[in-house]
Amino acid sequence: MTIEAWYIIITGALIAASTAILGSFLVLRKMAMLGDAISHAVLPGIVVAFLLSGERDSTLLLIGAAFSGLLASLLIELLHRKARLQEDASIGVSFTWLFAMGVLLISAYTGQVDLDQECVLYGEIAYVPLDLMAFGNTYLPRPLLVAALLFLIVLLYLLFSFKGLKLMSFNPDFAQSLGIRTQVWHFTFMAMVSLTTVLAFEIVGAILIVALLVVPAATAFLWTRALIPMIVLAVFIGVLSSFGGYGLASVLKGSIAGAMVSVAGLLFFSSLLIKLLTPKKN
Amino acid sequence: MKNKDINKVPSLEVHNLAASYNRMPVLWDIDFQIPQGVLTGIVGPNGSGKTTLLRNIMGLMKADSGYVKIFGEDLNKVRERVSYVPQRESVDWTFPASVREVVEMGRYRNANLMRRLSKTDKEKVNIALEKVGMLEYANRQISQLSGGQQQRVFLARSLAQDADLYLMDEPFVGVDAATEEAILEVLSELRNEGKTVVIVHHDLQTAYQYFNWIILLNTRLVAAGPKEEVFLQENLREAYGGRLTILSKLSNLIAKSEFPVREKGFKETEGSGDGQS
Secondary structure, rough: OOOOHHHHHHHHHHHHHHHHHHHHHHOOOOOOHHHHHHHHHHHHHHHHHHHHHHOOOOOOHHHHHHHHHHHHHHHHHHHOOOOOOOOHHHHHHHHHHHHHHHHHHHHHHHHOOOOHHHHHHOOOHHHHHHHHEOOOEEEEEEEHHHHHHHHHEEEEEEEHHHHHHHHHHHHHHHHHHHOOOHHHHHHHHHHEEEEEHHHHHHHHHHHHHHHHHHHHHHHHHHEEEEEEHHHHHHHHHHHHHHHHHHHHHHHHHOOHHHHHHHHHHHHHHHHHHHHHHOOOOO | HHHHHHHOOOOOEEEEEEEEEOOOOEEEEEEEEEEEOOEEEOOOOOOHHHHHHHHHHHHOOOOOOEEEEOOOOOHHHHHHHHEEEHHHHHOOOOOOEEHHHHHHHHOOOOOOOOOOOOOOHHHHHHHHHHOOOOHOOOOOHHHOOOOOHHHHHHHHHHHHHHHOOOEOOOOOOOOOHHHHHHHHHHHHHHHHHEEEEEEEEEEHHHHHHHHEEEEEEEEEEEEEEEEEHHHHHHHHHHHHHOOOHHHHHHHHHHHHOOOHHHHHHHHHHHHHOOOOO
């Protein structure tokens, strides 16, 4: 394989590993669709930050996106808690509205700025090797470094928040009865999901992020009823999807992001099939 | 603090509490005290607001009016002395965790959430597991437990908290005879140690047997006190027999605007439902 292929695969693997970790908790908290919501809601933030800065790789973009991701989760909480709207309806209203505004902004200003809808919706992992950054004599792809940094942040977050995340996912009422600030934990978690979504955004696009958040975690949940093995397995499945996806895409000469998620889905359904066909032991 | 002073303070004081759910009044004019060292049952028919009362005491719900004092203080000041056991069905038992992991949650605090549990914490977890007879199942995944075992795990988590006041929501529901026995043993042990236990319980028959202090509830407080004083025919008829009449009486009172503050809120529930009372 060429070095470019490795760049793409490793970037994809790092992103998929990060989303698998956070996705495990989204699945356990029965909030998988919140991941979907955030991944779509970051769009207006990205566009506004982009229009303001005029650059595609500015930190402002990141902040804008993370901000609108958080805004979405805040809006959902508000509609659900204060307006007493059902949670799924609150999610449905919030993110589609924010996403629509993002689409509107892009389409209105697309002539003036270099940010096309294709890239936003589907991402372009194939361009990873083209975006190089210099380190003395060596050149490394910027998205690869960003993905590595993201993975490190998510890993640190997991390490320090493991107990809190476990408690909050299993029994939030009990956590609150202990005097633990569950709202702070909730929004920190949402901020991490937003950040990850934003960084994964340019790699796999808005639509497929939710698959990377949910599918590896859901697959792992089929195999184990222990938390740490579940997270490890989810990460492994995410990484495997990146390798498999690249292979499938190069055979079919198709979209790499699409192939990654297709492979992840294939792993899920084959796991399910094996689980259904093997007799249960007590 | 001196020991004498502590014993004089009621373990739990609920004053003038009113709460609503989706703007329907669920609790109304709840006012009682529970002394320290008693085994209390909160008893009442289905939908009488027992769970809501417990959630209000633990600050999991915002009351419409009134306040709660625990050992004479606000909940936040005495959190470490209070243990709350939610209903067993309120959590998803397919969650990937072992028995030990769940019981360890009883030792979680704001201060140690980012750190490992101490040796003392782990010892307390072991003692709690032992007391409910779950030590040999400590490494089992909670998805493999029976209903009775699940309840024991919740009880162990509560014991691990090492509190002075225990609030438990329906711990006897759907458990086997052995677990019932085990729970009762733990309860009497707690009582012997001078701790206070408050249990939401729906079964009138066993309530008299299990507890020595009773809070009889039916949206409003029917009676509270030693069980001999509460378990009177008229009280029980008021709580159970005349259930429908009580609710309609309440609505009548509100409609007649004998409680002007509430009236506004009530009308809104009838109407479009916007605006907060």
